[in-house]
Amino acid sequence: MERHQIAIYLAAIAAGGLLGWAAPDASPGLEHAINPVLAALLFVTFLQVPAAELVRSLRAGRFLGAALAVNFLVVPLVVAAMFPVLPDDQALRLGVLLVLLCPCVDYVIVFSGLAGARNQQLLAATPLLLVAQMLLLPLFLLAFLGSGLADVVDAGPFLEAFTFLIVVPLALAWTVQAWAARRPRGQAVMAVAGTTMVPLMVATLVTVVASQVPKLDDNLADIARLVPFYVLFLLVMAFAGLAVARLFRLDVPAGRAIVFTGATRNSLVVLPLALALPDHLAVAAVAVVTQTLVEVVGMVVYVRAVPRLLPV
Numbered sequence: 001m002e003r004h005q006i007a008i009y010l011a012a013i014a015a016g017g018l019l020g021w022a023a024p025d026a027s028p029g030l031e032h033a034i035n036p037v038l039a040a041l042l043f044v045t046f047l048q049v050p051a052a053e054l055v056r057s058l059r060a061g062r063f064l065g066a067a068l069a070v071n072f073l074v075v076p077l078v079v080a081a082m083f084p085v086l087p088d089d090q091a092l093r094l095g096v097l098l099v100l101l102c103p104c105v106d107y108v109i110v111f112s113g114l115a116g117a118r119n120q121q122l123l124a125a126t127p128l129l130l131v132a133q134m135l136l137l138p139l140f141l142l143a144f145l146g147s148g149l150a151d152v153v154d155a156g157p158f159l160e161a162f163t164f165l166i167v168v169p170l171a172l173a174w175t176v177q178a179w180a181a182r183r184p185r186g187q188a189v190m191a192v193a194g195t196t197m198v199p200l201m202v203a204t205l206v207t208v209v210a211s212q213v214p215k216l217d218d219n220l221a222d223i224a225r226l227v228p229f230y231v232l233f234l235l236v237m238a239f240a241g242l243a244v245a246r247l248f249r250l251d252v253p254a255g256r257a258i259v260f261t262g263a264t265r266n267s268l269v270v271l272p273l274a275l276a277l278p279d280h281l282a283v284a285a286v287a288v289v290t291q292t293l294v295e296v297v298g299m300v301v302y303v304r305a306v307p308r309l310l311p312v
Helices: 005-022 024-047 051-059 061-085 090-100 107-114 119-124 126-152 155-182 184-194 197-216 220-224 227-247 252-263 267-275 283-309
Strands: none
Touching: 005 024, 005 107, 005 197, 005 283, 024 126, 024 155, 024 184, 024 197, 024 267, 061 090, 061 126, 061 227, 061 252, 090 126, 090 267, 090 283, 107 119, 107 252, 107 283, 119 126, 119 252, 126 155, 155 184, 155 267, 197 267, 197 283, 220 283, 227 252, 227 283, 252 283, 267 283
């Protein structure tokens, strides 16, 4: 499964689309399943990051500085340049902001590794990137949408997502790591959990796509207008990430990791935030999922293109 992850993920998206089309009545139930399956996926992701490795990652000053700079300085500037020409619809704009302003923390590890990036260093920085995006996202939204943001966005879902998707999985992962350090049974649990990464990603993609496909019927034309912006973002961030990697004088594997973290977005984690928006903004969630569909295809291109952009 690990050797054929790209094909498996593309098949999962196709299966989710088919399920959503064939059984639209299942959409509400699938939406309720998103958070649990995503929490399980992030738990397994965090399980691969030893607490000591996280501390060491904080000492990797240049790499960490580059990761923070590309995600929280360069990306907002790119989004700001795109923002005035986005479709003039509040829900669509909010969906685009939610998804593009948050760096990916799950399958970016897989795709960057396939391109020869130093993905373990990126994996170790994952908890910090998650915390930083949850703290900065409200500020970014306020900067883009102004004071009217409070009328449409409730802080509750942000706190709930932060607790359920970050704090709880991270605490459980470190608890299991401590158990494994003392008990053989804990080591066995970690070994078994490590084999579930691909199946959990498949379950997450199927659940997310199938839950949102039925909503496309009335919004297909509006959503289609976002696709060129998502493609443009991937194109611009390939070269922006390269510039940041060179600015911080990173070696090739670390530089490739920076290109990937700048380009891949956290659509799976921000989707619960979009789903918690008022009904008149429901299309924001579809805008988030659309970015996932564009990005997965884009990652297939990135896996081949980034090694050429940053050759050894």
